[in-house]
Amino acid sequence: MTAACKKTCDNCQLSPPPSNKRIRMLYSFDFAQQMHFPSNPLLPGPMYFLTPRKCGLFGVSCEGLQKQVNFLIDEGMSSGKGSNEVISYMHHDIITAIFPQK
Known part of the structure; x- marks a missing residue:
């Protein structure tokens, strides 16, 4: 299916696929593991108070x-x-692929 989608994009010169053509496209999606990055809760003190924030x-x-x-x-925005x-x-x-912002 991936090879067929690449061929469709090459033949039709799609980037991104227009909404007025009937084509098939394959999308893969998944959640990855959470990442941690340092966060400063605005507490005074040494680096000890920096706690990692999940993303x-x-x-x-x-x-x-x-x-x-x-x-x-x-x-803070994740609901599951x-x-x-x-x-x-x-x-x-998909909406931003069909209607890109200019």
Whole structure:
């Protein structure tokens, strides 16, 4: 399926695929492990008070275009890894691919 999507993109010169053509495209997506980065809670004192902050990572890859979009989700904004979250990220990715911001 990946090879067929690449061939479709090469034949139609799609980047990104237009919304007025009927084509098939393969998207892969998944959550990755959480990343930690230093956070400063504005407490006075030495580096001891720096606590790591969690950041979720959700990746969407368009196999035909060899393009990947990563969503970084702050721990304060994350509501889980359920179907509603996945659909929201996929919807955002597909809509921005069809209607890119200028």
